[in-house]
Each structure stands twice: as C-alpha cells, then as structure tokens.
Amino acid sequence: MDRRESIKSLVLGSLVGGLALESCVSDSKEELTAKVWEHQYGRTPEEKAVDQKLLGEQFFTPHEIETITQLGHLILPPNENGSILDAGVPEFIEFMAKDYPGFQEPIRGGIMGLDHESNTRFEKVFTSITEVEQKTILDEIAFPNPELSPSEQPQPIQFFSLIKNLVMTGYFTSAIGIEELGYVGNSPNVWDGVPQDVLDDHGLAYDPEWIAKCVDQEKRNDVAQWDNEGNLIS
Amino acid sequence: MQIIESSKKYDVVIVGSGAGGGMATKVLADAGLKVAVVEAGPYFDPANPEQQTQLKWPHESPRRGANTQRVFGEFDMAYGGWELEGEPYTQVGDSQFDWYRSRMLGGRTNHWGRISLRFGPRDFKGKDRDGLGANWPIGYDDIKPYYDKVDKLIGVFGSKENLPNEPDGFFLPAPKPRLHELYYIKGAKKSNVKVIPSRLSILTKRINNDRGVCFYCSQCSRSCSVYADFSSGSCLIFPAQKSGGQVDLYVDSMVREVLVNEEGKATGVSFINKKDRTENKIFGKIVILAASACSSARILLNSKSKQHPNGLGNNSNMVGKYLHDSTGTDRMAFVPSMMNRKRYNEDGVGGMHIYSPWWLDNKKLDFPRGYHIEVWGGMGMPSYGTGFNVNDLNKYLGIKVGGYGNPLREDIQKFYGSVMGMSGRGEAIAREDNYCEIDPTKVDEFGIPVLRFNYHWSDFERNQARHMHNTFEEIIDNMGGTVLGDKPTAEQNYGLLNPGRIIHEVGTTRMGSDPKTSVVNEFEQLHDVKNVFIVDAGPFVSQADKNPTWTILALAWRTSDFIIQELKKQNI
Numbered sequence: 001m002d003r004r005e006s007i008k009s010l011v012l013g014s015l016v017g018g019l020a021l022e023s024c025v026s027d028s029k030e031e032l033t034a035k036v037w038e039h040q041y042g043r044t045p046e047e048k049a050v051d052q053k054l055l056g057e058q059f060f061t062p063h064e065i066e067t068i069t070q071l072g073h074l075i076l077p078p079n080e081n082g083s084i085l086d087a088g089v090p091e092f093i094e095f096m097a098k099d100y101p102g103f104q105e106p107i108r109g110g111i112m113g114l115d116h117e118s119n120t121r122f123e124k125v126f127t128s129i130t131e132v133e134q135k136t137i138l139d140e141i142a143f144p145n146p147e148l149s150p151s152e153q154p155q156p157i158q159f160f161s162l163i164k165n166l167v168m169t170g171y172f173t174s175a176i177g178i179e180e181l182g183y184v185g186n187s188p189n190v191w192d193g194v195p196q197d198v199l200d201d202h203g204l205a206y207d208p209e210w211i212a213k214c215v216d217q218e219k220r221n222d223v224a225q226w227d228n229e230g231n232l233i234s
Numbered sequence: 235m236q237i238i239e240s241s242k243k244y245d246v247v248i249v250g251s252g253a254g255g256g257m258a259t260k261v262l263a264d265a266g267l268k269v270a271v272v273e274a275g276p277y278f279d280p281a282n283p284e285q286q287t288q289l290k291w292p293h294e295s296p297r298r299g300a301n302t303q304r305v306f307g308e309f310d311m312a313y314g315g316w317e318l319e320g321e322p323y324t325q326v327g328d329s330q331f332d333w334y335r336s337r338m339l340g341g342r343t344n345h346w347g348r349i350s351l352r353f354g355p356r357d358f359k360g361k362d363r364d365g366l367g368a369n370w371p372i373g374y375d376d377i378k379p380y381y382d383k384v385d386k387l388i389g390v391f392g393s394k395e396n397l398p399n400e401p402d403g404f405f406l407p408a409p410k411p412r413l414h415e416l417y418y419i420k421g422a423k424k425s426n427v428k429v430i431p432s433r434l435s436i437l438t439k440r441i442n443n444d445r446g447v448c449f450y451c452s453q454c455s456r457s458c459s460v461y462a463d464f465s466s467g468s469c470l471i472f473p474a475q476k477s478g479g480q481v482d483l484y485v486d487s488m489v490r491e492v493l494v495n496e497e498g499k500a501t502g503v504s505f506i507n508k509k510d511r512t513e514n515k516i517f518g519k520i521v522i523l524a525a526s527a528c529s530s531a532r533i534l535l536n537s538k539s540k541q542h543p544n545g546l547g548n549n550s551n552m553v554g555k556y557l558h559d560s561t562g563t564d565r566m567a568f569v570p571s572m573m574n575r576k577r578y579n580e581d582g583v584g585g586m587h588i589y590s591p592w593w594l595d596n597k598k599l600d601f602p603r604g605y606h607i608e609v610w611g612g613m614g615m616p617s618y619g620t621g622f623n624v625n626d627l628n629k630y631l632g633i634k635v636g637g638y639g640n641p642l643r644e645d646i647q648k649f650y651g652s653v654m655g656m657s658g659r660g661e662a663i664a665r666e667d668n669y670c671e672i673d674p675t676k677v678d679e680f681g682i683p684v685l686r687f688n689y690h691w692s693d694f695e696r697n698q699a700r701h702m703h704n705t706f707e708e709i710i711d712n713m714g715g716t717v718l719g720d721k722p723t724a725e726q727n728y729g730l731l732n733p734g735r736i737i738h739e740v741g742t743t744r745m746g747s748d749p750k751t752s753v754v755n756e757f758e759q760l761h762d763v764k765n766v767f768i769v770d771a772g773p774f775v776s777q778a779d780k781n782p783t784w785t786i787l788a789l790a791w792r793t794s795d796f797i798i799q800e801l802k803k804q805n806i
Contacts (some may be wrong), residue, residue, distance in 0.1 A: 042287040095296040143636035168621030173292035182577035188449035193410035215407035231664035
C-alpha cells in the first residue's frame with residue numbers, strides 16, 4: 001500500500017473504530033490527561049487529541065492481550081535486562097492496533113486461528129498449553145517459505161511475522177531494548193571521527209588531505225571569520 | 235459573514251514564512267519597513283519545549299515514532315504531508331504529482347535536509363549546452379554576492395574544492411566522515427566517482443552569539459532547539475523581530491487571493507483565519523508571495539478581477555507551467571564486513587557528512603542533465619520499524635530466515651549498522667506541459683479553489699534514473715557490499731519516484747526577460763503588476779542537480795534589495 005492509500009484508510013479506519021469502541025472508554029478525563037502527559041513529545045493540540053482518544057479506548061480483550069504477551073515472551077524471552085513487559089510491548093501493540101486499524105483484523109483473526117490450531121491439537125487454547133506444546137506450533141509458523149513473497153505466505157506465517165515485528169520493534173525502542181542493542185547516542189556530544197581501533201579493524205584510514213578540511217573541535221566555539229577568499233581564519 | 239478589514243497598513247505583506255518569506259522579512263524589516271507575514275500554519279519556535287521533539291526517545295511516544303500522524307515519523311518537525319485534511323488537490327488523467335505542504339511558521343525549513351548547494355555557472359545556462367528548456371536571464375555572477383552573504387549570515391559547512399560547477403563559498407569546517415561513509419568513499423573512488431565533504435547549513439562552529447553550536451544529535455529534521463541549524467524562524471524571522479523590526483505575524487491564516495485597486499495594482503491580500511473561519515483583508519504597498527511554488531501559483535490564478543481576468547500576473551498564460559521537481563531514486567546495500575560492529579556514538583550531524591556532486595559529461599550519455607548522490611546509514615537511534623524482518627539478511631549468509639527466541643537477539647545485534655543506502659537526486663527538464671492549474675470543480679475547506687496537476691516524466695529522467703542504479707550497484711560492489719532489492723525495470727520507470735516526492739518543486743512562475751514567455755523578471759517582480767514579487771522557488775527557470783533552498787535565499791535577498799532601491803526611487 002502506498003503512503004497515500006494508507007493514510008486514507010487510516011482516516012477511515014479510525015473513524016469507524018471510534019464509533020464502535022466508544023462504549024469501551026472507561027477512564028475519567030483526569031486519568032486520560034495524565035496518560036497523555038506521560039507522553040510529552042511535542043504534540044500539536046490536534047495530535048494530542050488523537051492520542052487522548054486512542055489511549056482512552058481498549059481494542060484487545062484480556063485473552064487477546066494475554067496471548068500477545070505469551071507470544072512476546074516466546075519471541076524475546078526475559079533476560080537480565082528485563083522482559084517485554086518492562087519494555088511496554090503489550091501496551092504498544094494495543095496502541096498500534098487503534099492507531100493503525102489495518103492491524104486489527106490480522107491480529108484478532110490470527111489469535112483465533114492460533115487458538116483453533118491449539119484446540120485441535122491439545123484441546124486447550126494457546127495460552128493454556130505448555131511452553132513445549134506452544135513451541136511445536138511456533139516451529140511451523142516462524143519460518144517463512146523463502147520461495148514466496150511476504151504477502152504470498154500462508155496466513156499463520158504472516159500473522160506470526162506481524163506479531164514478531166511488533167514485539168521486536170516494541171522491545172528495541174524501549175529504554176531497556178535500546179540499552180541492550182547498545183545505541184549510545186541521542187545526547188549532546190562532539191563527533192570527532194571514527195575511533196582508531198574501528199578504522200584499523202575495517203582496514204580503513206582517514207586521508208590527511210580530507211581531514212585538513214574538517215572541524216578542529218578545540219576551536220568550535222570561536223566565532224567564524226574568513227578572509228576575502230573565503231578561507232576560515234578563526 | 236462580513237469580511238474583516240484590518241486598519242493597519244503595511245509597507246509589505248509577505249505570504250509564507252519559509253526560506254523565501256523569512257529572508258524577505260529579515261532584509262525588509264532590517265531596512266525599517268513595516269512588514270506583515272501571513273502564514274497558513276501555527277506559530278512555531280524550535281526552542282519551545284511544548285513543541286520540541288529533539289532529543290526525545292522513541293518510548294516517550296505511545297507509537298514509538300510511527301508515521302501515522304506525521305509522514306516522516308512523528309518526531310519529524312513538519313506539520314504537514316502529501317495529504318492534508320481539508321486541503322485536497324486533483325490530477326489530470328493518470329498524472330501522479332505528490333504535493334508536500336508544511337503548515338507552520340518557518341514552513342519546510344524546520345525539517346529539511348539542510349543540503350545547501352549553490353547553483354554553478356552552467357546551471358543558469360542549460361539551454362546553451364543541450365538546447366533543452368530555457369536559460370535563466372541571470373548568471374552565476376549576478377547571484378554570487380548574495381550566496382556569499384547568505385553563507386555568512388546563516389552558516390554552512392563545506393570545503394573548498396575548486397570544482398567548475400560547484401562553487402565554493404564561505405564555509406564552516408566539515409565534520410569527519412563516519413564509517414559507512416568511508417566505505418562509500420572507497421567504493422566510489424574505484425569507479426572514479428567524485429566524493430567531497432557535504433555542504434549543510436549546520437553550525438559546526440559558532441557563527442554569532444545568538445545561535446548555538448551543533449552538538450551532534452543527528453536530528454536536524456526535528457529542528458534544533460539551540461538554533462544550530464538553519465530554519466527560517468530561528469535564523470531570519472526571530473532575529474528580525476529581536477533587532478527591533480516592525481514585524482507582525484498572522485499565523486493560521488490561509489491566503490485566498492491578492493487584492494487589487496482600479497488600476498490593477500496590488501493593495502494587499504485576503505485570507506481565511508483558520509481559527510474562527512472568518513475572511514480578512516490586510517493592506518500593504520507591496521505584496522510578496524513566498525507560499526511555495528505551487529501555492530503561490532494557486533494564489534495568482536485565484537486572484538481574478540476585471541483588471542486581471544486571467545488571474546494576477548498571468549497575461550502570458552505561463553503561471554503554473556514548467557512545474558518540475560528533482561528526480562530521485564534510492565538503493566540500499568548490506569555490507570557484511572560491517573556486521574557485529576563495535577558500538578560508539580556516531581550520530582554526527584543531521585544527514586550525510588559526504589556526497590558526490592555530478593561528475594560526468596552528459597554529452598557522452600543518453601540523458602541531458604546530471605545528478606548528485608547522497609549517502610546514508612549508520613548505528614542510528616532505534617525507531618518504529620527497528621527489528622522488523624530482523625534476520626531477512628540471513629539469506630545472503632546462507633542461514634535460515636525466521637525463528638523466535640534468543641537467536642533473534644543475536645541477529646539484531648549482528649546486523650545493526652550494516653545496512654546503508656544511496657539516493658540519487660537529479661535535474662529534470664522543465665516542460666510547458668507539466669503544470670498545475672485551478673480545478674474549477676473543487677474547493678478546499680476554506681472555499682478556495684484547489685490545484686489540479688499534470689506531470690509526466692520523460693525518457694530524459696528515466697534514463698537518468700537507470701544510470702543512478704547502475705552507479706549505485708557498481709559502488710556497492712566495489713565496497714564489498716550486497717545490493718538489496720532488484721534493479722527497477724523500465725515498467726517501473728527505473729525506480730524514479732513520483733514527481734513531487736523529492737519536495738523540490740519549482741518553476742511555476744518562472745523568470746525571464748520576455749513577458750510573453752515568463753511570469754517575473756530577473757528581480758522576481760511580476761511583469762504585469764509592478765508591486766507584486768515572488769520569492770519562493772516558483773521563479774526558478776531550471777532546478778539544477780542541487781537543492782533549491784540556498785538559491786531561494788540568495789534570490790530573495792537580491793529581490794529585497796531591489797525592492798528597497800525601487801521604493802527609494804519611488805518606482806513602486
């Protein structure tokens with residue numbers, strides 16, 4: 001779907017979703033405002049209103065959330081950094097299902113299909129079988145057929161890929177996930193080139209002629225001055 | 235509802251607050267003129283903590299940065315997109331022009347890539363080389379003094395290279411290349427593709443005591459809260475106000491048309507106040523349009539009167555014609571030797587530290603104009619989409635794709651920072667039959683007739699895009715990388731993105747010395763109405779293989795100087 005199409009369907013979808021789910025709104029106005037202000041990230045009033053509306057609605061049932069959570073633990077088992085729960089993954093997936101309604105049917109239907117498979121094999125829904133039993137199901141849906149494009153994959157494989165993508169992105173955009181991945185930026189610093197050991201590892205070196213054109217970070221706070229030919233003299 | 239008329243009279247009414255509008259505001263307010271700036275979006279200041287997205291983490295948002303609210307992701311600092319609610323546009327036949335608009339003080343300068351390239355001597359005289367399009371009525375020497383002044387006022391880093399068509403300027407020093415950029419340099423050199431430090435309007439060194447110095451967060455697209463990058467508000471409009479200029483800002487004000495008197499001279503503009511949906515008029519001696527190439531054309535075409543039945547400034551029938559955007563196509567590469575990278579902070583400045591200016595002679599090629607290559611990659615901040623298809627790249631290593639559990643952790647660690655990309659951005663030929671016009675069948679939610687587009691690429695652009703992909707593949711191969719995705723086919727226009735996608739749309743009110751074939755003169759003054767000027771990219775005769783902003787700024791300054799002189803001489 002191209003961007004224009006996806007935006008059209010988003011607008012339509014959120015409208016329909018909003019009407020259908022009004023009865024699910026449970027929080028008071030004060031609670032909602034607190035929820036939104038947890039998320040202070042430069043919203044316009046219109047964007048804030050969208051967030052407020054979505055945060056006040058509930059799409060997934062408790063059983064669906066439990067299924068998503070158990071799938072999440074299988075996709076990324078808890079480790080010394082924490083778990084998908086510490087990373088807020090179920091809340092993120094709940095939010096995305098409302099923010100991008102295109103996710104609703106594949107996830108809701110996918111969970112029903114997963115439970116059907118589990119019931120057929122073990123006479124219990126997916127969340128009630130043992131981890132060993134759960135993995136026998138996952139082993140069949142976790143590996144896409146390399147001969148087929150993503151949209152040609154059988155539905156159970158597409159469902160698991162979608163959940164996996166959302167769990168992975170939810171975890172690795174969280175504070176613990178970012179730390180685990182080892183991203184160390186997003187903070188004021190001074191870039192002064194690739195560390196020497198990294199250059200050595202890659203068999204690369206800076207060309208001295210090039211480096212002569214680069215910033216001398218000792219002088220970054222001296223106000224720039226040039227001669228008439230445009231040569232920097234400060 | 236009654237139309238509300240402001241009793242205040244201005245010397246100049248400026249429509250739009252982006253690069254062109256900001257520069258006109260600065261120069262004219264500094265000269266003591268009373269200026270009104272009319273902006274269709276809300277007030278915005280990058281330093282306002284309520285609006286700031288810089289240095290926010292993905293987990294501070296419930297959607298982790300997904301692009302459902304803003305098309306470039308929700309931390310991007312543009313209140314806009316290709317589709318705006320209540321502001322539609324239409325197409326002729328199978329035309330697919332995508333029109334990006336940003337509605338906020340400073341416009342698109344708040345999120346742009348800061349690539350600040352001067353046009354070179356050849357770029358103003360394309361027709362002399364290949365007989366296509368038209369020459370500009372001015373040359374590099376006419377605009378050079380203004381490029382110099384823009385460099386010193388706003389700040390741009392770069393390096394002296396003495397290349398014939400990439401003029402040097404008054405540069406701040408460049409940042410050192412990152413790892414993936416060193417790979418690119420190595421690969422490009424093998425193919426004799428020129429690579430030089432990029433030229434971006436980001437302060438790698440202090441330029442004055444009002445603006446901060448870059449602290450390397452890589453987030454210029456979020457607009458810098460210490461004003462270390464160029465945006466029109468922080469570098470032009472706020473300084474004009476601060477130094478005592480008489481500048482009134484009319485925000486959330488959508489201009490409908492330019493008003494004229496009995497003699498057909500402009501007297502001001504009418505606009506819709508978006509907050510209370512009233513229609514308003516303000517008056518000034520001079521009207522400057524800086525609403526963006528297509529929006530300014532729309533305002534002119536909608537400004538019909540008995541004096542100007544064909545729209546304002548449109549005696550030539552040229553308003554809206556010669557619309558063109560830069561060409562663009564992209565490719566990604568997986569570089570196995572960049573797997574399992576050592577972690578360190580390589581955010582750097584926002585955007586690339588290096589680039590390839592056009593390096594070949596078109597006489598030997600099957601397309602007439604050049605392109606430059608932008609390079610991207612690195613260990614960037616995770617955002618919505620990080621971890622999607624986490625181990626698809628395993629197929630290039632002969633390892634099974636898919637799975638669950640802790641192996642996925644190892645995969646994301648292994649591939650982080652090993653994928654990079656290249657983007658070609660080139661010059662299209664301006665054609666009369668690529669245009670925007672008023673669609674008489676439709677209005678927007680403010681009752682203003684909307685634009686209808688007709689735009690098709692030709693083989694000139696398609697062949698250029700094919701050449702871009704051939705170049706990318708060769709460089710990637712030289713780097714020891716694997717090209718991702720198939721080479722786009724002829725049916726796919728060789729990967730050429732829809733016109734409008736590069737957001738360099740220009741040419742709708744082109745300049746020329748002949749009033750029959752152009753809309754404005756070399757000082758961006760309407761041939762037909764002497765007190766109306768256009769200082770966005772509409773007057774561009776051709777868009778070059780550069781980015782338009784630095785030229786918009788230089789021309790807007792030149793035009794503003796002309797306005798001051800003409801006022802002194804009482805010519806307008």
